[in-house]
Each structure stands twice: as structure tokens, then as C-alpha cells.
Amino acid sequence: MENLREFITSLEGKGWLRHIDVEVDPSWEIGAICRENFNRGGPALVFSKINGFKTPLVVGVLGSVPSYALALGCGSNFPEIAKKWESAFARPIKAVEVNAKEAPCKEVKLKEVNLYADPFPVPRWHPLDAGPELGTFHGVITKDPETGWINMGTYRNQILDKDKVGCLSPPYKHIAYHIRKWASLGKKTMPVAIAVGLDPYLNMVAVSGVPAEVDEYDIAGGLKGAPIKVVKAETSDLLVPTNAEIILEGEMPIDEFWPEEGPFGEFHGYMGEIQRNSPFIKIHQITHRRSPYFQGTYEGRPPHESGIARGIGRSCVLYEHLRRSGCPGVKDVCVTVGGAAGLHAVVSIKKSFPGHARCVMALVWGYNVLFCKHVVVVDEDIDVWNPFMVEWAIATRVQASRDVTIVENAHTGVLDPSQVSSKRGWSDWLGIDATIPDEHYKRDNSTFPPFADPPEEIMGKVRQNWSKYGLE
Ligand SMILES: Cc1cc2nc3c(=O)[nH]c(=O)nc-3n(C[C@H](O)[C@H](O)[C@H](O)COP(=O)(O)O)c2cc1C
Incomplete structure (x- = not known):
């Protein structure tokens, strides 16, 4: 699958995605619909008619094990999914760079950056959120200035100002490794790109804690079975996914912080607290595909898409870590x-x-x-x-x-x-x-008791005779 659109079509084909064509409100209604839909184990949703916006919003494409497996082209069970991850680690596939002219993510360039007036339907996911969260199921891309290691992680981006978004970057996360690296070179800012509306492989790797020094693009390529196509950003030498729906480019100041970021309804089900003096990103430019999809997800009490995507991916990443150890x-x-x-x-x-x-x-x-x-x-x-x-x-x-x-x-x-x-x-x-x-x-000079199950040969016989007992 090359992009989010192809994944939407595949999910539709399975009946695992529904369009909501009635008008919904981004400030209170969308989050509540997602909450109820995840509670019911419902399908992925495309909100096509959002009050005040033309751009549709996609939520929940990786919200179930079958959808996750569909993207990987494997059976809907953990052993097969784990095999896909294992082979992606064993045989990562390097991203390939394409020409800017071939990059759908650059089809439209916004004349100015005004996040309060841009065409994307950024919901307020929870009633107590500090503001609309532009980045929830997306990728924040940074680069190690010395080694070239490219990191893509889902780091939330609350809209803070017309050209500024937050970026919660705890010190043990890979983006923070990069911030420290740029700082150690005496740089005042770090180039950052935000990609929204991703193919499912990039969504998978961006939330799964892929090891440090490993490019998420390469593991995503391994999961996809083909290289992720990337293109040079317009305002830095970062490589961004060509097939993303929307790209925001900017810089993170190294020594400047935003006084308050959050709170946000968190992955564990409770409201987080205000993050004081938090890193932020100044957005310099926005490009997008023609008629883009905006993608996001509802966090909160599990179950939800974030839990499925993180739970599966992190299990596979942790397995790899234990194996490598x-x-x-x-x-x-x-x-x-x-x-x-x-x-x-x-x-x-x-x-x-x-x-x-x-x-x-x-x-x-x-x-x-x-x-x-x-x-x-x-x-x-x-x-x-x-x-x-x-x-x-x-x-x-x-x-x-x-x-x-x-x-x-x-x-x-x-x-x-x-x-x-x-x-x-x-x-x-x-x-x-x-x-x-x-x-x-x-x-203690003794042995743990044997299982009380009947021996396997007797169980086999009983299973063979099952219909004879009138039980089938
Ligand atoms: C919806 C969503 C929002 C997230 N927001 C953040 C965040 O703001 N900060 C953070 O450190 N991790 C956040 N995470 C978890 C990271 O995506 C995850 O730890 C990821 O592995 C980070 O990328 P990295 O491994 O490249 O550092 C979020 C995950 C999801 C699914």
C-alpha cells in the first residue's frame, strides 16, 4: 500500500471503514463519536462533512488487529504480524529519494502559515484539552546532524499560535536525543518536519519505539516490502514521505520554550497536566496533496487505535530488543x-x-x-x-x-x-x-505438581470421537 488513500480503499472493500456524511462539530462532537466507536469496536471513520471545513478527517485506520494485519498483508493473528516485524528488522529497506516534481505531498503550497485559518479540521479531541491537537497520528521527522540518523515519531502537536505548535519531547525519547545533538553543536534551532496522513507502515513505526539509531523509514520499508518514497523538504535538507497528505516544515528552537503546553487527554485515559517550558516548533511552510485527507486519532481510556497500534508494534519491538540482547x-x-x-x-x-x-x-x-x-x-x-x-x-x-x-x-x-x-x-x-x-x-527436594489435564493421546482420541458424543 503506497499511501493512506489506498489503505482507505482496502478498508472500505472489507467493510471496515465508514463515511460519516452528516455534519459534525470538531470542537465537541468528533471526539465523543470516536470514543463511542472505539468502545463498540467499530470501523475506521472518515468524517466527510466537518462544520467549517472541506477537508475530511480519517480516524481509526489501525484501530483493530484485522486492519493492522490487512496493511501488512498477513493473517490477523499475532504470530504472523510478529513475523512481519521480525523480517523488517532483519531486512530493513532503505527509503528512496524522488524528485520534487513527483511528490504528491508538494502538489499545493499554502501561501501563508496560519494554523487558525488553514483548511485542516483539527479537532479538540477531549473537552478538557488545552486546544486543538494538530498532530496525533502522524510523524515528526528530525535528523541527527552528525550521523544522519532520521527519526520519525508521533509527538503530539498542540496548536499554540498561528504558526507554532507544541511538541512534547521527554528527555528519554529519540527526538530529545536529536535536540541535545543540535545543541551540542551550538545550533540555535533544529529543523523539523511534520507529516500528516501517512501510509500505514509509517504510522506503525512512528508509535512503536523503534530502537535509537535505526531509521523508522527503513523499518517501515521492511514492513511494506518496498522502499518508502521520500523527497527533500523545501526549507531544510530533511527527507519527508512523498505520499503524505500534508507536510508542515519548521524549526524547533533549542533554547526557547513555550510557557504552557497541554493538558491533553492521554493514552492512559486521564487528563495529563500542563507541561511548563515545553519545546515547540515554528512552522515556516505547509504543503499538501490536492484534496487532502487530514488524519488524527482519539487518545484516552483504552481501547482505541493508539492502543492497538502501540500495543502490537511495541510488543514486536520489545521482542526484537530481547532477541538482540x-x-x-x-x-x-x-x-x-x-x-x-x-x-x-x-x-x-x-x-x-x-x-x-x-x-x-x-x-x-x-x-x-x-x-x-x-x-x-x-x-x-x-x-x-x-x-x-x-x-x-x-x-x-x-x-x-x-x-x-x-x-x-x-x-x-x-x-x-x-x-x-x-x-x-x-x-x-x-x-x-x-x-x-x-x-x-x-x-525443597520435591517437584512441582504435574498438570491435571488428561494425557495428550487420550485427548486426541476424545477429539476424534467428538461428533460421536453428539457434541458437534
Ligand atoms: C496519539 C499518540 C500521541 C503521542 N504523543 C506523544 C508525545 O506527545 N510525546 C511523546 O514523547 N510520545 C508520544 N507518543 C508516543 C510516541 O509516539 C512513541 O513513544 C514513539 O516511539 C516515539 O518515537 P521515537 O521512538 O522515534 O522516539 C504518542 C503516541 C501516540 C499514538
């Missing part, structure tokens, strides 16, 4: 959607040595962009994607004083509402070793 026996990883797709991870292992589960916990905690503060490690017989099975493992294999590890005052995301304001960014880590405690049984 050389830690043996890691079988599967789930960054749970219920855990706000960032705060909880479940990892299954083939346990090989005493303390193996704790090694895994330490590696998960150490992957700082994802800040999974709660980690449950289970044996390979437990499906990490099945909360029922994970709970069963915790209930039947864990003794708290023996199997629970707490590390106090460690790192987490700055938005975690469980921590009081003065300690934002600091959190206790909790690890639960829910693997069978065979090493402890051994020390």
Missing part, C-alpha cells in the same frame, strides 16, 4: 493494550537457569523509550496475549515474597498518572516471576 529462551512478548500499551509487558520464556526471569525483567525495564514499569514473566505454555492464562499463571505459580521484585524510584514515562506530580518520570518497577518455581521445589 542475547538473552536466551524468549518466546513471546505482549505489551498489553489494557496496560495502556506501554506500562505493562508480559514475556514468555523457556526458562533455562535460576534468575532467568529477572534477567528478562531487567532488559525490559532497560528499554527506556517504552517505560514498561510492570513486567510479568511466564513460561512458554502461557499465551502472553491471553490475560486469562496470564492471571492463571500468576495465581498458581507466584509467591509474592519470593517472586515479586520491586525496584524503587526508577524510570517511567512523564505522563504516568499513578505518580504524584513532583515525581513525574520516576516510578517503581514491578516484576512478577510467574514461571513454574521448579528451582525452589528442587531445593
Whole structure:
């Protein structure tokens, strides 16, 4: 799939996308419709008639596992999706640069930048948001001035002024690595581009915490199975996705900050707090495709598109991190959607040595962009994607004083509402070793009890005879 439009068509073909043709209000109604639609497990939505705007808004294209799998061209199950990510990491595909004349994202150049008057329907997603958020399911593109590493991440962009947007950039995130790099070279500003209306692969990588020093474009190419096409920006040498619907180009001042950014209804379901002295971007130029789509997403209490996209992508990225670490026996990883797709991870292992589960916990905690503060490690017989099975493992294999590890005052995301304001960014880590405690049984000169299930050969026979029992 080359672009958002093709993805919309594919989703329509499956009946997984609906157009809302009645007039809706961007300041209060769109967010509430999205909330209800995600609660109902509904389709992706195109709002075609937004009060005051001609440009349609697309929400929820990656809002379900089947849609995610459709984009990847694989079966709608986690093993097949994980294989796609695994192969993207093993065989990333470099982006190719095309000529500006071939770049749809440059078809129209706005004469002036006035975010209060531009044609894009930027909703106020939640009633308590500080203002309209222009960037919610998009990519903020920056470059390491020394190595050329290009980063694309979804960093929210609240409209702050007619030519300025916020950009929440916590110090452990890759954009902040770049800010520090530009600062260390004595630069006063960092070039930034914002791409809105992306092909699904760019959406996937931009929210998934792809490792530092790895270009998201290349992993997106690997997921797509073909290079992402990029083109030189007009006002800097950044490369931007040719097929994006809208490109905003600008600069982030290095030593200047906006006094207040946010609050915004956050991915975990609560309102965030005001971010004081927050980085911002001055927009110098806006280009877009003819008749563009605007794309965004509703955050808040899971379930939602952000949770699905982050949960799946981060599970795959974390798996890759554990695999690369050389830690043996890691079988599967789930960054749970219920855990706000960032705060909880479940990892299954083939346990090989005493303390193996704790090694895994330490590696998960150490992957700082994802800040999974709660980690449950289970044996390979437990499906990490099945909360029922994970709970069963915790209930039947864990003794708290023996199997629970707490590390106090460690790192987490700055938005975690469980921590009081003065300690934002600091959190206790909790690890639960829910693997069978065979090493402890051994020390006790005994063995963990066998499963109570009937033996497999008897189960096989019973399954064969199932219809004979009149049960089919
Ligand atoms: C809708 C949405 C909004 C997000 N907003 C922010 C944000 O403002 N700041 C931030 O650090 N991460 C935000 N994230 C999470 C980042 O997209 C994610 O951590 C990503 O991996 C960052 O890119 P990077 O890995 O290249 O640093 C958001 C994610 C979503 C889905």
C-alpha cells in the first residue's frame, strides 16, 4: 500500500471503514463519536462533512488487529504480524529519494502559515484539552546532524499560535536525543518536519519505539516490502514521505520554550497536566496533496487505535530488543493494550537457569523509550496475549515474597498518572516471576505438581470421537 488513500480503499472493500456524511462539530462532537466507536469496536471513520471545513478527517485506520494485519498483508493473528516485524528488522529497506516534481505531498503550497485559518479540521479531541491537537497520528521527522540518523515519531502537536505548535519531547525519547545533538553543536534551532496522513507502515513505526539509531523509514520499508518514497523538504535538507497528505516544515528552537503546553487527554485515559517550558516548533511552510485527507486519532481510556497500534508494534519491538540482547529462551512478548500499551509487558520464556526471569525483567525495564514499569514473566505454555492464562499463571505459580521484585524510584514515562506530580518520570518497577518455581521445589527436594489435564493421546482420541458424543 503506497499511501493512506489506498489503505482507505482496502478498508472500505472489507467493510471496515465508514463515511460519516452528516455534519459534525470538531470542537465537541468528533471526539465523543470516536470514543463511542472505539468502545463498540467499530470501523475506521472518515468524517466527510466537518462544520467549517472541506477537508475530511480519517480516524481509526489501525484501530483493530484485522486492519493492522490487512496493511501488512498477513493473517490477523499475532504470530504472523510478529513475523512481519521480525523480517523488517532483519531486512530493513532503505527509503528512496524522488524528485520534487513527483511528490504528491508538494502538489499545493499554502501561501501563508496560519494554523487558525488553514483548511485542516483539527479537532479538540477531549473537552478538557488545552486546544486543538494538530498532530496525533502522524510523524515528526528530525535528523541527527552528525550521523544522519532520521527519526520519525508521533509527538503530539498542540496548536499554540498561528504558526507554532507544541511538541512534547521527554528527555528519554529519540527526538530529545536529536535536540541535545543540535545543541551540542551550538545550533540555535533544529529543523523539523511534520507529516500528516501517512501510509500505514509509517504510522506503525512512528508509535512503536523503534530502537535509537535505526531509521523508522527503513523499518517501515521492511514492513511494506518496498522502499518508502521520500523527497527533500523545501526549507531544510530533511527527507519527508512523498505520499503524505500534508507536510508542515519548521524549526524547533533549542533554547526557547513555550510557557504552557497541554493538558491533553492521554493514552492512559486521564487528563495529563500542563507541561511548563515545553519545546515547540515554528512552522515556516505547509504543503499538501490536492484534496487532502487530514488524519488524527482519539487518545484516552483504552481501547482505541493508539492502543492497538502501540500495543502490537511495541510488543514486536520489545521482542526484537530481547532477541538482540542475547538473552536466551524468549518466546513471546505482549505489551498489553489494557496496560495502556506501554506500562505493562508480559514475556514468555523457556526458562533455562535460576534468575532467568529477572534477567528478562531487567532488559525490559532497560528499554527506556517504552517505560514498561510492570513486567510479568511466564513460561512458554502461557499465551502472553491471553490475560486469562496470564492471571492463571500468576495465581498458581507466584509467591509474592519470593517472586515479586520491586525496584524503587526508577524510570517511567512523564505522563504516568499513578505518580504524584513532583515525581513525574520516576516510578517503581514491578516484576512478577510467574514461571513454574521448579528451582525452589528442587531445593525443597520435591517437584512441582504435574498438570491435571488428561494425557495428550487420550485427548486426541476424545477429539476424534467428538461428533460421536453428539457434541458437534
Ligand atoms: C496519539 C499518540 C500521541 C503521542 N504523543 C506523544 C508525545 O506527545 N510525546 C511523546 O514523547 N510520545 C508520544 N507518543 C508516543 C510516541 O509516539 C512513541 O513513544 C514513539 O516511539 C516515539 O518515537 P521515537 O521512538 O522515534 O522516539 C504518542 C503516541 C501516540 C499514538
